Amino acid sequence: xxxxxxxxxxxxxxxxxxxxxxxxxxxxxxxxxxxxxxxxxxxxxxxxxxxxxxxxxxxxxxxxxxxxxxxxxxxxxxxxxxxxxxxxxxxxxxxxxxxxxxxxxxxxxxxxxx
Amino acid sequence: xxxxxxxxxxxxxxxxxxxxxxxxxxxxxxxxxxxxxxxxxxxxxxxxxxxxxxxxxxxxxxxxxxxxxxxxxxxxxxxxxxxxxxxxxxxxxxxxxxxxxxxxxxxxxxxx
Numbered sequence: 001x002x003x004x005x006x007x008x009x010x011x012x013x014x015x016x017x018x019x020x021x022x023x024x025x026x027x028x029x030x031x032x033x034x035x036x037x038x039x040x041x042x043x044x045x046x047x048x049x050x051x052x053x054x055x056x057x058x059x060x061x062x063x064x065x066x067x068x069x070x071x072x073x074x075x076x077x078x079x080x081x082x083x084x085x086x087x088x089x090x091x092x093x094x095x096x097x098x099x100x101x102x103x104x105x106x107x108x109x110x111x112x113x114x
Numbered sequence: 115x116x117x118x119x120x121x122x123x124x125x126x127x128x129x130x131x132x133x134x135x136x137x138x139x140x141x142x143x144x145x146x147x148x149x150x151x152x153x154x155x156x157x158x159x160x161x162x163x164x165x166x167x168x169x170x171x172x173x174x175x176x177x178x179x180x181x182x183x184x185x186x187x188x189x190x191x192x193x194x195x196x197x198x199x200x201x202x203x204x205x206x207x208x209x210x211x212x213x214x215x216x217x218x219x220x221x222x223x224x225x226x
Contacts, residue, residue: 004156032213032214034213034214036217042219042220043118043120043204043217043218043219043220044157044204044206044217045217046214046215046216049213049214051213089156089157091156093213095170096159096162096170096171096172097169097170097171098164098169098170099147099159099161099162099164099169099170099171100145100162100208100210100212100213101147101159101162101170101172102147102149102157102159102206102213102215103159104156104157104158105156106154106155106156107154107155107156
């Protein structure tokens with residue numbers, strides 16, 4: 001079946017550092033890809049998405065490019081802030097029956113220190 | 115625009131009991147999905163409802179069941195609770211032809 005593998009955390013960075021969180025996937029066909037963010041005690045928020053190869057999703061300074069050749073969707077940000085501290089989940093779209101569902105990675109905890 | 119809401123926020127139940135969790139979808143969204151998120155893990159798909167019918171289910175036993183109402187709100191019912199059912203239960207709404215889903219804040223269920 002389809003699956004998502006994320007780099008293990010936790011990741012600790014200083015403010016203004018460069019962030020990369022690796023994500024690779026295994027899937028039949030060409031799924032849509034997503035990054036979600038979960039702040040402490042909250043649900044998941046959609047951060048960005050890409051629906052086809054070479055698409056770049058971006059939002060709030062975060063970017064990720066859909067790489068079909070390496071089956072990857074790595075999350076990057078040029079300068080992190082303390083407020084970016086959260087758990088980040090990579091996900092791909094999947095069909096079960098006629099349900100469009102999301103398959104998630106295990107998440108990467110990011111802590112940004114001032 | 116109203117986002118996805120869930121109730122209750124927290125719940126403590128005893129093994130063997132039954133529980134009902136509730137979800138109101140985002141305005142205009144007629145598809146509702148439920149996910150289980152165990153501590154330290156990513157969410158796992160339970161099932162999805164569209165037009166008041168279950169249209170897909172993940173690897174969860176039949177004691178996990180649901181309903182969707184004409185106003186698109188939804189319930190998740192879990193019978194014969196087990197200790198391993200302790201988790202954050204997330205509801206997400208979407209449009210039927212779109213993959214992106216919008217999540218509520220979740221219900222934290224603890225089974226003792």
